[in-house]
Amino acid sequence: MATKPVSHRSLLGKVRDRIDDFAASTPARFAIIIFTALVLVFTLLLGLPISNRTGDFTPLADAFFTAVSTICVTGLVTVDMANYWSPFGHAVIFIGVEIGAVGVLTLASILGLVISRRLGLRAKLMAVGDSNPLRVRRGAVAEGQAVRLGEIGGLLVTVAVSMLIIELVIALLLFPRVLSETNDFLDALWVSSSFAVMSFTNTGFVLVPNGIAPYATDVWFLSIIMISVFLGAVGFPVFFVLARNLRRPKRWSLHVKLTLVTTVILFVLGTLAFFALEFNNPRTFGSLDFGQRALQSSFLSMMTRSGGFSTFDIAELNNSSLLVGDMLMFVGGGSASTAGGIKVTTLAILFLAAFAEARGTDSMEAFDRRIPSDVLRVSVSVVLWGATTVATATILVLQLTDASLDHVLFDVISAFGTSGLSTGLTQNAPDSAQYVLAITMFMGRVGTVTLAAALAASTRRQLFRRAEERPIVG
Amino acid sequence: MATKPVSHRSLLGKVRDRIDDFAASTPARFAIIIFTALVLVFTLLLGLPISNRTGDFTPLADAFFTAVSTICVTGLVTVDMANYWSPFGHAVIFIGVEIGAVGVLTLASILGLVISRRLGLRAKLMAVGDSNPLRVRRGAVAEGQAVRLGEIGGLLVTVAVSMLIIELVIALLLFPRVLSETNDFLDALWVSSSFAVMSFTNTGFVLVPNGIAPYATDVWFLSIIMISVFLGAVGFPVFFVLARNLRRPKRWSLHVKLTLVTTVILFVLGTLAFFALEFNNPRTFGSLDFGQRALQSSFLSMMTRSGGFSTFDIAELNNSSLLVGDMLMFVGGGSASTAGGIKVTTLAILFLAAFAEARGTDSMEAFDRRIPSDVLRVSVSVVLWGATTVATATILVLQLTDASLDHVLFDVISAFGTSGLSTGLTQNAPDSAQYVLAITMFMGRVGTVTLAAALAASTRRQLFRRAEERPIVG
Ligand SMILES: [K+]
Ligand SMILES: [K+]
Numbered sequence: 001m002a003t004k005p006v007s008h009r010s011l012l013g014k015v016r017d018r019i020d021d022f023a024a025s026t027p028a029r030f031a032i033i034i035f036t037a038l039v040l041v042f043t044l045l046l047g048l049p050i051s052n053r054t055g056d057f058t059p060l061a062d063a064f065f066t067a068v069s070t071i072c073v074t075g076l077v078t079v080d081m082a083n084y085w086s087p088f089g090h091a092v093i094f095i096g097v098e099i100g101a102v103g104v105l106t107l108a109s110i111l112g113l114v115i116s117r118r119l120g121l122r123a124k125l126m127a128v129g130d131s132n133p134l135r136v137r138r139g140a141v142a143e144g145q146a147v148r149l150g151e152i153g154g155l156l157v158t159v160a161v162s163m164l165i166i167e168l169v170i171a172l173l174l175f176p177r178v179l180s181e182t183n184d185f186l187d188a189l190w191v192s193s194s195f196a197v198m199s200f201t202n203t204g205f206v207l208v209p210n211g212i213a214p215y216a217t218d219v220w221f222l223s224i225i226m227i228s229v230f231l232g233a234v235g236f237p238v239f240f241v242l243a244r245n246l247r248r249p250k251r252w253s254l255h256v257k258l259t260l261v262t263t264v265i266l267f268v269l270g271t272l273a274f275f276a277l278e279f280n281n282p283r284t285f286g287s288l289d290f291g292q293r294a295l296q297s298s299f300l301s302m303m304t305r306s307g308g309f310s311t312f313d314i315a316e317l318n319n320s321s322l323l324v325g326d327m328l329m330f331v332g333g334g335s336a337s338t339a340g341g342i343k344v345t346t347l348a349i350l351f352l353a354a355f356a357e358a359r360g361t362d363s364m365e366a367f368d369r370r371i372p373s374d375v376l377r378v379s380v381s382v383v384l385w386g387a388t389t390v391a392t393a394t395i396l397v398l399q400l401t402d403a404s405l406d407h408v409l410f411d412v413i414s415a416f417g418t419s420g421l422s423t424g425l426t427q428n429a430p431d432s433a434q435y436v437l438a439i440t441m442f443m444g445r446v447g448t449v450t451l452a453a454a455l456a457a458s459t460r461r462q463l464f465r466r467a468e469e470r471p472i473v474g
Numbered sequence: 475m476a477t478k479p480v481s482h483r484s485l486l487g488k489v490r491d492r493i494d495d496f497a498a499s500t501p502a503r504f505a506i507i508i509f510t511a512l513v514l515v516f517t518l519l520l521g522l523p524i525s526n527r528t529g530d531f532t533p534l535a536d537a538f539f540t541a542v543s544t545i546c547v548t549g550l551v552t553v554d555m556a557n558y559w560s561p562f563g564h565a566v567i568f569i570g571v572e573i574g575a576v577g578v579l580t581l582a583s584i585l586g587l588v589i590s591r592r593l594g595l596r597a598k599l600m601a602v603g604d605s606n607p608l609r610v611r612r613g614a615v616a617e618g619q620a621v622r623l624g625e626i627g628g629l630l631v632t633v634a635v636s637m638l639i640i641e642l643v644i645a646l647l648l649f650p651r652v653l654s655e656t657n658d659f660l661d662a663l664w665v666s667s668s669f670a671v672m673s674f675t676n677t678g679f680v681l682v683p684n685g686i687a688p689y690a691t692d693v694w695f696l697s698i699i700m701i702s703v704f705l706g707a708v709g710f711p712v713f714f715v716l717a718r719n720l721r722r723p724k725r726w727s728l729h730v731k732l733t734l735v736t737t738v739i740l741f742v743l744g745t746l747a748f749f750a751l752e753f754n755n756p757r758t759f760g761s762l763d764f765g766q767r768a769l770q771s772s773f774l775s776m777m778t779r780s781g782g783f784s785t786f787d788i789a790e791l792n793n794s795s796l797l798v799g800d801m802l803m804f805v806g807g808g809s810a811s812t813a814g815g816i817k818v819t820t821l822a823i824l825f826l827a828a829f830a831e832a833r834g835t836d837s838m839e840a841f842d843r844r845i846p847s848d849v850l851r852v853s854v855s856v857v858l859w860g861a862t863t864v865a866t867a868t869i870l871v872l873q874l875t876d877a878s879l880d881h882v883l884f885d886v887i888s889a890f891g892t893s894g895l896s897t898g899l900t901q902n903a904p905d906s907a908q909y910v911l912a913i914t915m916f917m918g919r920v921g922t923v924t925l926a927a928a929l930a931a932s933t934r935r936q937l938f939r940r941a942e943e944r945p946i947v948g
Contacts, residue, residue: 318873319877319878323868350858354855357854357855358855374831376847376850377830377850378831380850381828384824384825391801395794395798398794399794403793405796405879405880406878409879
């Protein structure tokens, strides 16, 4: 992955050098500009009459909101996604989600893993999933090159190809079940591929008229969706390790172990909480049999990680369950993933700090590794950023809608954590509140990743004490 | 403050030695036992027919809740405090609040400042407010004695006498205004002294029939109450420094500066937020003139610190203002004070950590002092404790009452932060939810203080780098 020496002095080469320099010197700003540009392009595309089923221009608020929700793979909607857009509009959204997902994965990987350490891109990404923690350190010491666009291009291809392959597999697994439902080959192809893309990218848009309703109690369909969301939500570094070393846990890095353990704990706690709190609620799944209640609880728990699909009306959940959902969505998924939130490792670090303090040890430790203390400071920063964003947006939306905190907090955290689950508040809110939610989605998606990266980039070298490893936070 | 050598071997002496040893070896458990005992005694006293205006036994739920609210100086109620209790009951509550306040101040001081460092009690308490930060360090190195009951007695007396003096001054300042309202010397004495005690101890019980209503727009009365709440809420170490070195800020310690600056920032932000959010709400103070709106906003902001008085029905606040109140009450007041919450310095430490990370400096710094990194771990632990307690209680109360998150979260955080402001939910909730709230009050009061102390007690000695100072958190 060595950088190519720039020998040609063509105009194109100079432009490319300029972009290179800008991307390398202020990576966080570079990310923000790219995402803003994507949002503007897709707002324009979705605003065109050709994207709208009626053939009219789409109102700015709806076009803008849908564009942000698409590029940020959030899944919140202000219109009925299946019936509002034309086939062209659906294609734009479909492609937008893929671009958004690749963009998020690439940028998160670049920002979180690479620019902060000035390493070769793919080498570094692999190294995080590697068994030898010293390799990360050695790399950081030995190499010193800046990130070039050529490398970013290489990473983009790797990410995109991996993503398309797994989406294809998911679609193939869903296809037989969908075909038996629709009895129409082309329709089944569209339904299964749209669910595959919307689940693995953790978006949660429902682009087909009947939505998830025909499969709302189907064990196979829901399980595949859950696995797809899980794989998308654990994050690219973890996903790579699972793909290559699934049966060799000894080769898993600290980051992989922390992500998986925390994700599983949150999944189990969420499932138990939803199961218990909705036990007597016939409006959701309280009237179903034991097995179905377990399935529905676990599906909902996984969707807060941030899949965004729901098998029933979220607004019918008890207020207690909504709050549990708030907490789970705020945490979100894994770092460098299409999931949002403050990320599971960030939460883990906070608890590890509390455990260290309770045990009276000098530093945070997990899986026989010491975690440097600056990771805690980054985690605290990310949590403060998240809490401040959510609090500000919630206060504004409460004031703009006069709705209850139950629904406002749920939809705001869903926007921040790019979960996409909704009580219906977003769709019924006035334009002003929808703009606040759109900005919250952007802050949650781009802000959290760039904040963590910007902070990580300012990290000082630590003195060597024990074998040290750096989980990604934010 | 040298410990007396134990030469006599009488039975009383042995018992005292046993208690000494227990208090010194497991101070956190000692605190929990004392508070539990106080709650049980006051539950019994308030349950007696003589305490009840009707002459009947008071139901257990109400007696227990009022006892917890009294001993924890919280101020939440399940009954109309002015009319439910007999004069004897009022006297019990009055004395209970004083005992609770002295107990909280003493225990917080002992646990937070002394036992963790094994210092002479009053010497250490003064030292925290001292200009010379090295004195704290020198003390920690030079002295090594355990805490004896004799010392605790000395501190109790110091705290109680200081408290009574300031309460007397507050009562005298309120008296003329109250007398001009009631035209009854004895009644005015009772009203002004009850408001003085209930404000300085940050309790917020209203023991008089008309409550605060006759003074709801009175600048003098409300200002004195605000100052009284402020003095009680900044905490004993800060209060001492202000009393002795008010005009010499150079002699203020880091803890004093952090507490005052954070308290002022929260007060100003809260005032601005309430002013803006209630601007068009005639049900609270939106219909009053500019000056009154400023007064009412600032009064409400200060009461979340955790005074607990309100000049209007809290349930009439916009949902956005309720959320602002939630956030302010969760933070609460100063360490080693009668205020509750996670404490202002805990919040300050989190932000200082984020600033340090953003600036790329190796450690947290404030007012030219470096703050050791274990303080951040204690802060994170306290916040996790608070968030977990509030989340659990909120989920339970939501499930038990079917009320909205707006009101449930407000009353739960009011209980945890011992603020005492209420939307009315507590009074109307079923017994089961009232028990949950009572336990939340206890967790917020005793749990937060003992947790921080227990963690601080396990702190390792830091290597000396720069002049170091240790603010109290939790
Ligand atoms: K989503
Ligand atoms: K109070």
